[in-house]
Amino acid sequence: MMDDTNSNDTVPWRLYLAGGFVFILFLILVLRLATLQLLDEEGYKQSANTQSRRLVIIPAPRGNIYDRAGHLLVGNRPAHNVVADVAALQNEMNEELTRLRREERAARRAAVPGENGKLSRARDDELREIAPVNVLQQYLDKVNRVIGRQETLDAKAVIQHLTKLSRTRAIPITIVRDLTEAELARFMEQVPVDYPLRIASESIRTYPYGTTAAHVLGYVRSDRGDLAAMPELSAAAPEVLEFFALSEEARKQHMLKGFAGQEAVAGVEASFDKDILQGIPGHQLWTVRPNGYALEQLTGAPPRQGKNLYLSLDVNLQRTAEQALAQRFPGYFASVIALDVKTGEILVCANAPSFDPTRIQQTAYYKEFLKSGSLFNRATRIALPPGSSFKPITAIAALRAGVINPDTIKDCGAYFEIGRRKYIEHDRNAFGRVNLVRMLQVSSNVYCYQVALDTGIEKLAAEARRFGLDQPTTLEISQAPASRLIIPTPEYKRKRTGEGWALGDTANFSIGQGSMQTTLMHLTSMFASIARNETRTAISIIHDPARSSGRDHHGEPIGLPPDQYQAIIDGLVACASPPNGTGRSVAGYGNYSGIQRLGGLSVASKTGTAQVSNNTANLAWVLAFAPVENPQIAIGVLIEGKPGDTNFGGGTNAGPIANSVLLEWRKRYFSTEIKAPEVPAAVPFTGYQPGFSER
Amino acid sequence: MARPTYINPRPFVYLAFGLVVWWLAPGFVRALFKDAFYEFQAPLVLTQSQLQDIQTYWAVYAGTPKHDMITFNRDLLRVNANLTSQNNQLQRLLRENNRRVERLLAVPSRPEYKSIIARVARRDINTWWQRLILRRGREDGVRIGSPVVVGTGVVGRVAKVHATTCEVQLVSDPDFRIAASVDGDERTAIYQGAPNVPFVLPQGVVTHLPSDYTYTPGEGAQVSVFTSGAGGVFPGGLLIGIVVGELSATSDGMFFEGRVRLHTQLTSLEEVAILIPLKPGPTLLE
Structure with a gap:
């Protein structure tokens, strides 16, 4: 009995120990459960949700782009693709896999009697890849019969799409791309609605005017379903927004695009991409099976097309300019800009050679244009020496400095000597006695050398800066950076070459040569500003009807007395007049093929010929505005000569292009009923007086 | 005191059993049954439709005097002959025109x-x-x-x-x-x-x-x-x-x-x- 009692006494402490141990374990469990359930609940819930869900983003069709009159420049067309609903084909794929295994085993047993026919793991994995390809190929064969195509399945793409753990398993796979209208009709009429194949339409950019304005419009390319190019959906449901809070890695696992979107690369497409053209993508939130196939759509919203954009371009003028460039200068870099003088809106921004935006995704085509430099909007991005087209600025600077007045006469020989160096006239025949109007008419270099030395580099450079020739403009699309726009000064030269400024540099600068460089857009803008007797023109590629009565260009008046301003205008009119005006071809005068008189439309112009490539090639510039009495359009043309083209000249080569654009403008916009001239009433316009008066 | 009468539950049990079997049956069996049943049922549908036609015929026949029918018939025959001739003529014309236009436009044959x-x-x-x-x-x-x-x-x-x-x-x-x-x-x-x-x-x-x-x-x-x-x-x-x-x-x-x-x-x-x-x-x- 004692023993029994003793043994009864000894049991409890072990029991308590064991009980205590179990209790502690249990406590740990409870605490852990409490942590999971109460503290970490949110995180786990989210993780569980996203584990079994996929967020599919449907890129939105981009907004349309129109010209100022509402002509469609860039639109969209639907590309109808046949997609196979892989989730609905799972059973068929499994049956096919079973069939393949059975056949293979039977074949092995037949080949080697006594063999059990068991498949190796590697072979079984291969069959797993073959089965879905076979099933989809059977469906593709049926579609081929209906639509009359001979498509074959891209087996690699199918295997990639359906790879285990691949997020793309959750979305249908495309088996036929871009059906024609007739094929779509046959598919829709002959394939049952509840078939595992259906049509998914994506939107593709179309260009009704082909290559017209390609440099301005820019282009898009497929983003290949890239998640980085996926905009956030700000207005979606909270369970959708959860996905955007995921880590980069988790996003890659649980988010995908329904099909590749279009990524804006250049031009208007890129500049007005976000918030305007891009639109709001749609989305579909799906639950997926553990094997990754889609199970059920939980929520979703269709995509919303981007907003439409109305550009300031006039497609008719644009085409005229491009056709003129292509006909006269095939294979040359050449550009035209035309501005609405009052509003600063761009009417034409043409570059040759132009490219086909629908082909730019082809690597070889893209590289060819990139390498040659013709992929850029050269009119706004390439800065070059302006040559004599800069001379109006030299004249304004000299007039404002009081160095000359309109009647000042300079004796202009065949060259002008500074130190021991001769600075030559562009014409072998000297111009003799030259005043301001004649300087602008015949573009006398020697006149400019003389007045520039009297004016001084500081005042000349300041005048060029006042017209904004070294600053990016208000243009909304890509343009030359400030670092490429150069107005040389003594400091600039010292920094760049370590040498001091010479008087010869001032002389070169006065005729737009040397290291001065700016773009065609800047020079055209300068000419539009001169036409309005102001220093700046606020350029825009967007059409705003509210601007039709004019706008604040954020410049200042040129600040010349009316007679001096009038002398500049008279000089520019003389430049566009026969018989000696260097820019007479603009107005249709001279022995140039294909030009025509402008029938009552008065024009002012300035030509320029600059030497580049160590004087082996010329740049031909021409600037013009019209009508002189009430300026409405300003045009700039630049033809870039190739090495050896030393005979290129502004009046000879660029003038006829400006003439073509002005003819078209006259046809469309010019009315002979013109309002009273805008020049100050105190100095009525007197027209050009040939020759000059001595005083 | 009358004994309470209980409804015989057996038919309901059979019905429930039948429904369960139908519910559990594979799709193709059900489709086969439906089709087979339909083929049996079709003569009934046809007979019913034809009887309806006869009924309508006799209702009209009984409500119309005989000489009216003869007159209607004669008139209709004349109209019919006239329309048939016109129809043939127009159809021939239409076919010819269609062929000509299709040839001109190189439209694929429909x-x-x-x-x-x-x-x-x-x-x-x-x-x-x-x-x-x-x-x-x-x-x-x-x-x-x-x-x-x-x-x-x-x-x-x-x-x-x-x-x-x-x-x-x-x-x-x-x-x-x-x-x-x-x-x-x-x-x-x-x-x-x-x-x-x-x-x-x-x-x-x-x-x-x-x-x-x-x-x-x-x-x-x-x-x-x-x-x-x-x-x-x-x-x-x-x-x-x-x-x-x-x-x-x-x-x-x-x-x-x-x-x-x-x-x-x-x-x-x-x-x-x-x-x-x-x-x-x-x-x-x-």
Whole structure:
């Protein structure tokens, strides 16, 4: 009995120990459960949700782009693709896999009697890849019969799409791309609605005017379903927004695009991409099976097309300019800009050679244009020496400095000597006695050398800066950076070459040569500003009807007395007049093929010929505005000569292009009923007086 | 005191058992049973329809004096002879013109059809609006997918063919989809039946109409939806219905779409024509 009692006494402490141990374990469990359930609940819930869900983003069709009159420049067309609903084909794929295994085993047993026919793991994995390809190929064969195509399945793409753990398993796979209208009709009429194949339409950019304005419009390319190019959906449901809070890695696992979107690369497409053209993508939130196939759509919203954009371009003028460039200068870099003088809106921004935006995704085509430099909007991005087209600025600077007045006469020989160096006239025949109007008419270099030395580099450079020739403009699309726009000064030269400024540099600068460089857009803008007797023109590629009565260009008046301003205008009119005006071809005068008189439309112009490539090639510039009495359009043309083209000249080569654009403008916009001239009433316009008066 | 009478539960047990067996049976067994049952039931449907015809005939016959019938008959024969002659002449002219225009435009040849007139035996009560049963079947050469028309309007297409009857999937069925074109635009749009709303005339939707569709009908005029003929099953130019309200752009801006009110002949069908293609093309509808 004692023993029994003793043994009864000894049991409890072990029991308590064991009980205590179990209790502690249990406590740990409870605490852990409490942590999971109460503290970490949110995180786990989210993780569980996203584990079994996929967020599919449907890129939105981009907004349309129109010209100022509402002509469609860039639109969209639907590309109808046949997609196979892989989730609905799972059973068929499994049956096919079973069939393949059975056949293979039977074949092995037949080949080697006594063999059990068991498949190796590697072979079984291969069959797993073959089965879905076979099933989809059977469906593709049926579609081929209906639509009359001979498509074959891209087996690699199918295997990639359906790879285990691949997020793309959750979305249908495309088996036929871009059906024609007739094929779509046959598919829709002959394939049952509840078939595992259906049509998914994506939107593709179309260009009704082909290559017209390609440099301005820019282009898009497929983003290949890239998640980085996926905009956030700000207005979606909270369970959708959860996905955007995921880590980069988790996003890659649980988010995908329904099909590749279009990524804006250049031009208007890129500049007005976000918030305007891009639109709001749609989305579909799906639950997926553990094997990754889609199970059920939980929520979703269709995509919303981007907003439409109305550009300031006039497609008719644009085409005229491009056709003129292509006909006269095939294979040359050449550009035209035309501005609405009052509003600063761009009417034409043409570059040759132009490219086909629908082909730019082809690597070889893209590289060819990139390498040659013709992929850029050269009119706004390439800065070059302006040559004599800069001379109006030299004249304004000299007039404002009081160095000359309109009647000042300079004796202009065949060259002008500074130190021991001769600075030559562009014409072998000297111009003799030259005043301001004649300087602008015949573009006398020697006149400019003389007045520039009297004016001084500081005042000349300041005048060029006042017209904004070294600053990016208000243009909304890509343009030359400030670092490429150069107005040389003594400091600039010292920094760049370590040498001091010479008087010869001032002389070169006065005729737009040397290291001065700016773009065609800047020079055209300068000419539009001169036409309005102001220093700046606020350029825009967007059409705003509210601007039709004019706008604040954020410049200042040129600040010349009316007679001096009038002398500049008279000089520019003389430049566009026969018989000696260097820019007479603009107005249709001279022995140039294909030009025509402008029938009552008065024009002012300035030509320029600059030497580049160590004087082996010329740049031909021409600037013009019209009508002189009430300026409405300003045009700039630049033809870039190739090495050896030393005979290129502004009046000879660029003038006829400006003439073509002005003819078209006259046809469309010019009315002979013109309002009273805008020049100050105190100095009525007197027209050009040939020759000059001595005083 | 009368003993309480209990209902014999055995039939209910059998019924429940039968339902469970039916519910558990594989799909193909059920389909087989349904088809077999249908073939047995078909003569009843036919007989019922024919009896109805005889009843209508005798009702008219009994209510009309005999000499009136003779006069009507003579007049009708004259009108008929006249119209047949005109019809033949016009058809010949039309065929010649069609051939000439098609040659000029190099249009690919369109499918040609032989038409069979079929009386409506009844509307299938299971799917009230969506199916019709016609008194023509496999023995008459009817094929699955054959278009069914009335006058110049679309009725639907043959969905099932039995020995002496066939079932027609109506144009209002949400599973009915064909290539269409809309007034003022030659390009392909898609018509599809829409889910049915009780006590409302059947409707459909027209989708995939290009987004640059700009046709505006005149004052009070309506936009009609026709078969386009490009789908390879239905001939072109058959009326499907009228667009209700306005065509509106889809939110993605890619297409226009709108609701379609189906043509009114659909509500009182007695006789329809089944178009049997002379050279049947490929179709996945079978």
